[in-house]
Amino acid sequence: MECKINNELGQITINEEVLLKVAGYATLECYGIVAMSSKRAKDGLVEWLGGENLTKGVDLRVTNEGIDIDLYIIVEYGVSIVEVCKIIRSQVCYKIENMTGAKVRRVNVSVEGIRI
Amino acid sequence: MTPKSIDGLLLKEMLIAGATLLDINHEEVDSLNVFPVPDGDTGTNMSLTMKSTVKDIEPLDEHSASAIMKVASKGALKGARGNSGVILSQILRGFSKSLDNAETIDQAAFVAGLKKGSETAYKAVMKPKEGTILTVIRVISEDAERYSIRHPDNLSGLLDKIVKSGEVILEKTPDMLPALKQAGVVDSGGQGLLYVLKGWRAAYHGEKIEKAPAEPEVPSPEEETPATLETLKFRYEVSYLIKYLGESVTEDDVNKFRTRLTRIGEKVSVENGPDSGLSVRLCTNVPGKCIQYACDLGEVVDLKFDNLAEKIRERIAGEQAKAQAEEQARREAEEAERAAGAAAQAAPVENAAPLNEYGFVAVSIGSGFSQIFTELGVSQIVEGGQTMNPSIEDILAAINRVDARNVFVLPNNSNIVLAATQAAELSEKTVCVLPTKNTAMGIGAVIAFEPDADLETNRRKMTEASENVKTGQITYAVRDTVFEDKEIHEGDIIGIHNGCIEVVGRSVHDIAVDLVRSVVEESDSLITIYYGQDVKEEDATALAGEISTIYPEMDVEVQYGGQPLYYYLIATE
Numbered sequence: 001m002e003c004k005i006n007n008e009l010g011q012i013t014i015n016e017e018v019l020l021k022v023a024g025y026a027t028l029e030c031y032g033i034v035a036m037s038s039k040r041a042k043d044g045l046v047e048w049l050g051g052e053n054l055t056k057g058v059d060l061r062v063t064n065e066g067i068d069i070d071l072y073i074i075v076e077y078g079v080s081i082v083e084v085c086k087i088i089r090s091q092v093c094y095k096i097e098n099m100t101g102a103k104v105r106r107v108n109v110s111v112e113g114i115r116i
Numbered sequence: 117m118t119p120k121s122i123d124g125l126l127l128k129e130m131l132i133a134g135a136t137l138l139d140i141n142h143e144e145v146d147s148l149n150v151f152p153v154p155d156g157d158t159g160t161n162m163s164l165t166m167k168s169t170v171k172d173i174e175p176l177d178e179h180s181a182s183a184i185m186k187v188a189s190k191g192a193l194k195g196a197r198g199n200s201g202v203i204l205s206q207i208l209r210g211f212s213k214s215l216d217n218a219e220t221i222d223q224a225a226f227v228a229g230l231k232k233g234s235e236t237a238y239k240a241v242m243k244p245k246e247g248t249i250l251t252v253i254r255v256i257s258e259d260a261e262r263y264s265i266r267h268p269d270n271l272s273g274l275l276d277k278i279v280k281s282g283e284v285i286l287e288k289t290p291d292m293l294p295a296l297k298q299a300g301v302v303d304s305g306g307q308g309l310l311y312v313l314k315g316w317r318a319a320y321h322g323e324k325i326e327k328a329p330a331e332p333e334v335p336s337p338e339e340e341t342p343a344t345l346e347t348l349k350f351r352y353e354v355s356y357l358i359k360y361l362g363e364s365v366t367e368d369d370v371n372k373f374r375t376r377l378t379r380i381g382e383k384v385s386v387e388n389g390p391d392s393g394l395s396v397r398l399c400t401n402v403p404g405k406c407i408q409y410a411c412d413l414g415e416v417v418d419l420k421f422d423n424l425a426e427k428i429r430e431r432i433a434g435e436q437a438k439a440q441a442e443e444q445a446r447r448e449a450e451e452a453e454r455a456a457g458a459a460a461q462a463a464p465v466e467n468a469a470p471l472n473e474y475g476f477v478a479v480s481i482g483s484g485f486s487q488i489f490t491e492l493g494v495s496q497i498v499e500g501g502q503t504m505n506p507s508i509e510d511i512l513a514a515i516n517r518v519d520a521r522n523v524f525v526l527p528n529n530s531n532i533v534l535a536a537t538q539a540a541e542l543s544e545k546t547v548c549v550l551p552t553k554n555t556a557m558g559i560g561a562v563i564a565f566e567p568d569a570d571l572e573t574n575r576r577k578m579t580e581a582s583e584n585v586k587t588g589q590i591t592y593a594v595r596d597t598v599f600e601d602k603e604i605h606e607g608d609i610i611g612i613h614n615g616c617i618e619v620v621g622r623s624v625h626d627i628a629v630d631l632v633r634s635v636v637e638e639s640d641s642l643i644t645i646y647y648g649q650d651v652k653e654e655d656a657t658a659l660a661g662e663i664s665t666i667y668p669e670m671d672v673e674v675q676y677g678g679q680p681l682y683y684y685l686i687a688t689e
Contacts, residue, residue: 031202031241033240034241035242078206079240080205083196087198087202
């Protein structure tokens with residue numbers, strides 16, 4: 001589903017893939033994250049992803065009130081997980097809102113694994 | 117007296133000194149954040165992280181360095197705040213891991229600790245950004261390693277080298293991160309780390325870092341037991357700079373100079389000052405001598421001289437006046453509380469119930485705003501705002517203090533909404549957090565409250581009311597920068613609307629008028645101007661007068677907000 005933004009000059013359409021990549025990249029830039037985890041982690045198979053695959057640990061839905069983003073992350077052992085999640089939320093929200101102009105309603109962070 | 121290795125007691129001193137030095141300078145670090153509004157909090161976050169370490173190690177009387185470091189790294193992890201705080205905690209954790217069970221830290225162990233700290237910090241991020249605190253710690257540890265190969269037996273030199281290499285690399289950070297260069301600053305996290313390391317070096321040399329005087333909320337032990345005229349050992353406080361050091365002056369001479377000073381006084385601090393000079397401070401009874409010593413090294417400038425005994429006399433007089441004022445304030449507060457209690461009783465709530473139906477908690481900064489909230493029936497005010505976010509615990513405690521079954525929480529800042537929501541989950545009461553992003557929205561919400569309506573209706577009505585309030589804020593730029601192609605100079609007045617800088621200029625008054633034009637919409641009927649602590653009432657009234665001539669059909673109100681940093685908060689609805 002793409003995100004549409006109207007202004008006085010016309011309509012801007014942003015593909016979901018773009019939003020996924022922005023969110024994924026913003027997450028990976030945050031301190032404390034060592035990998036993204038696949039959304040299919042509940043199948044019992046935790047895939048460790050990085051590089052070009054970065055849209056995989058990200059899920060998002062475009063609603064009328066803004067975008068909801070789900071992030072599935074793997075953190076480094078020994079960092080303050082609560083603090084890292086807080087940073088991710090504000091970073092991802094900031095990047096999406098500043099780069100695309102779309103409004104973010106929610107950022108849900110799910111810590112799926114820890115690297116020891 | 118420079119020890120060859122660091123034991124637990126010295127390490128503790130070093131960590132405390134690092135935290136103190138960072139605390140003293142946290143506002144400067146804050147001001148380096150890449151956005152030209154004085155809201156940044158890297159320095160505050162790092163300082164709070166270090167304070168959490170200090171809190172844990174302070175009661176320890178431990179001779180093993182590794183034990184101290186272990187506790188310190190746990191404290192940092194627990195208290196980590198913000199990105200830089202988390203990274204700082206990782207550096208300490210790495211350092212602690214490399215020490216293993218060592219009793220003391222010698223030069224090799226120190227270098228290994230720095231290296232491990234840097235590695236650990238890097239390991240926790242996939243895409244390390246260069247030009248940040250990470251670069252600073254990495255370069256420092258590499259330089260330390262190289263230095264130790266050439267000078268294997270010089271821990272004192274190593275600490276000097278660390279600080280120096282940190283300063284050098286910090287200067288280069290703007291070349292690595294374009295955002296820093298554009299804003300004309302060095303990296304704030306790196307600067308914070310450098311203050312910590314400077315504190316370590318100072319403590320290693322046996323210097324004391326004095327806590328900044330203007331911090332009433334965390335009194336240092338010395339302030340808790342203030343010196344009296346009887347206990348005052350040294351009467352004069354002297355500080356000066358030594359410039360144009362003689363060419364033959366070596367580090368040894370400086371050390372000798374420091375020792376001579378410690379013989380004639382206390383609280384001696386000799387640090388590198390501007391233009392490769394020295395900055396000196398001490399308390400003594402023989403001020404003449406300490407200046408004479410300095411003249412042997414170079415030329416004395418910027419001499420400052422204070423009589424501490426006289427200050428104590430003034431303070432005693434001041435305290436007496438303050439005690440009287442507090443007594444009066446307490447009496448007034450009691451009366452206000454009684455009045456508020458009576459008002460709550462008058463609300464159509466079952467009088468027999470021990471609890472009221474509804475209560476409010478508001479986060480607010482500035483005496484004026486706190487008073488407005490109290491008048492509107494908010495029973496608990498949590499001090500906080502942009503630069504000082506209250507913790508979840510603070511908010512939870514306030515919720516629990518409210519004498520009501522259902523509590524509405526007004527975070528009044530988008531950064532605090534999250535903490536408030538978490539506090540709401542922890543509380544046993546029914547708590548409803550209204551997402552108010554600033555104080556004006558909070559006031560709008562409280563006004564819409566109806567004591568007769570049910571919780572859900574109130575929540576909806578109050579949220580709607582708060583969203584109808586549009587606000588503009590006026591503050592000043594703390595340094596030169598470029599934001600969205602607008603060139604902004606330090607000291608410029610900027611008007612912010614919806615998080616964007618709308619107008620820039622030199623006059624608070626003109627900017628306020630311009631900002632109102634961009635905030636006001638046709639459907640609005642009321643403009644409220646909350647003026648801050650730095651604005652005179654006449655100026656605010658004059659502004660209101662001008663605005664009402666521009667918008668004759670609207671009501672213009674002036675209220676005292678008392679907020680710091682922001683000259684005006686303008687709300688329209």
